[in-house]
Amino acid sequence: MNLSRGLGHVESELDLMPSGAPAGADSLIAELSRRAPREGGNTGAWPGLTIYRFTSPTGPSWEEIRSLSLCIVAQGRKAVTVDGATYSYDPFRYLVLNSHLHFQAEILEATQAKPFLSFVLQIDPSVVRQVTSDMLERRTTAFRQHAAGSEPADPPAFVSALDQELVGVVLRFLRSIETGADRRVLAPMYLKEMVYRVLQREQYARLLAIAAAESASNPVSAVLEYVRGHLTEPLTVADLARHAGWAPRTFSRQFVAETGLTPLRWLTAARVREARRLLEVSDLPVEDIARRSGLGSPANLRVHLARDAGTTPTAYRAAYQGRTPRL
8 A cells, every 4th residue: 555656646636637627526527437337326335425427417306314414526516405495516516414304306417428426425423523623622512512502503504615625535535445454544534534624614613513413313423422432441232222221222223223333343443443543643652542442451452453454553653653663
């Protein structure tokens, strides 16, 4: 895996784009076209990712999403109507949709020569909260309290300008999900960068409110946030079910439906993510990182990091902090 070469390849493509179109648009068209051979929706190689191809305009049809969704058009034009309000987007503008929406979608521009191509990525609201926490270094509960205040309700969707930075990270994300090592190490980083780029735009407060509102109304999201604050504790499925107010069997079934993982597998993955974060940003000894992440022992940390990232704690830290590992 050559990260620097991959980033340079994307950057060179962005520099070659003609003026007037978002930089990287041609490359994004090629990527989506390759991944969407069939008319209509094509399942992507990442949970919640769908890539669409249409060769002619379509009339309004009812659709539904369950999670906060980022919608980007590479070619063509589309309109979405939610609660009587219509949002149009194209290669110059992207759309963000709130969770649990029932809406009408209509393809406005599409031909055989230039098919409509887009992707829709449903994003776990916990990712939004994680990125926000890193940006502002304050607890996410403040945003939930802010969202629950007396301010007017935010709209169920919004449209913002698509730029080179966001197109670039979308390309890197799509390419990273194809191979095992890149998928494990790079794809989660690029997913966070996508959220970060959106949060930097003018719709920052709205995206926070959407994520906070979904978390407040979803028992599974509340459990996920609880787990992040209690990684060092010996949590069981019964503990988590009790926190959600459900029977263990019901909780496990709903948890898998929401996250795609069993509660214990998600808990292990969360502990590994925290260990990786600590390796990236701190000089803590491996023993302390294993304890603070909830993995317990250095040996357990090494086993899980090798399985998840294919490397050792020392090599992983060196890759992120620009050091040469001691062999």
